[in-house]
Amino acid sequence: MVRxxxxxxxxxxxxxxAKPGLDGHDRxxxxxxxxxxxxxxxxxxxxxHQTPEMIATAAVQEDVDVVGLSILSGAHMTLFPRVRALLxxxxxxxxxxxxxxxxxxxxxxxxxxQGVGQLFGPGTxxxxxxxxxxxxxxxxxxD
Numbered sequence: 001m002v003r004x005x006x007x008x009x010x011x012x013x014x015x016x017x018a019k020p021g022l023d024g025h026d027r028x029x030x031x032x033x034x035x036x037x038x039x040x041x042x043x044x045x046x047x048x049h050q051t052p053e054m055i056a057t058a059a060v061q062e063d064v065d066v067v068g069l070s071i072l073s074g075a076h077m078t079l080f081p082r083v084r085a086l087l088x089x090x091x092x093x094x095x096x097x098x099x100x101x102x103x104x105x106x107x108x109x110x111x112x113x114q115g116v117g118q119l120f121g122p123g124t125x126x127x128x129x130x131x132x133x134x135x136x137x138x139x140x141x142x143d
Contacts, residue, residue, distance in 0.1 A: 013137045014064040018046040018055045020071060020079045028100070028122070029070035035126035036068075041133070052079060056086035059095055065141055066133055069099035076103050080116045088115075096136050100124065 017033045019026050026048055037043045044062050046055065059067050067087070071079055080097065087095050093115075100120035103111070108119050118132050 012040055012042045013066065013133060013141070014042045014044070014062065015066040015068060015133065016044045016046065016055070016059050016062060016064045017068045017070065018050045018058075019048045020050050020052060020055060020069055020083070021073050021075050022049065023071065023073040024048055025072050026070070028072075032068065032070065032100075032126060032129060035130060036133070039130045039134075041130075052082040052086055055083050056090055059087060060090045060092055064095060065137060066096045066098060068129075069097070069101075071099060071101035071103070074102070076101060076111065077107055080111050081114050084115050094140070096133070096140070098129075098132070100129075 015036050017029050017036070019029050029045065033043045033045045044058065044064065046058055055067065055069070067083065069080060069083065080099065084097050087093065087097065096117050097115070098117040098119065102122060103119055111119065117136065120129055
């Protein structure tokens with residue numbers, strides 16, 4: 001029996017999940033990380049109390065496609081733009097920066113205008129985030 005050659009498997013989407021700042025509530029970030037992993041993505045979870053510099057450095061070193069920040073501390077207007085700027089400075093403006101937390105609608109709009117991707121609030125089904133990342137990857141990533 002002769003088998004047709006198989007196409008090489010596309011590499012999985014690589015996602016770095018991070019908890020910046022002093023917020024110590026990481027249950028949501030862990031749930032998201034597990035859901036992304038279960039959806040076939042390769043997930044790196046950096047743990048609690050990460051600085052924007054630590055997050056951007058890890059993202060570049062790990063060659064990720066997506067950085068997801070979980071922010072419940074109210075510092076989203078500082079942390080998201082700082083991580084975006086550091087990724088851009090490192091030559092990685094191609095990395096999708098997304099995330100979630102308790103973020104007022106007007107702040108979501110302001111962050112999106114600064115180059116942050118879609119943001120998700122508490123209670124969002126993980127399937128919504130998975131679909132968003134997969135759609136973004138289909139449009140932006142090439143194997």
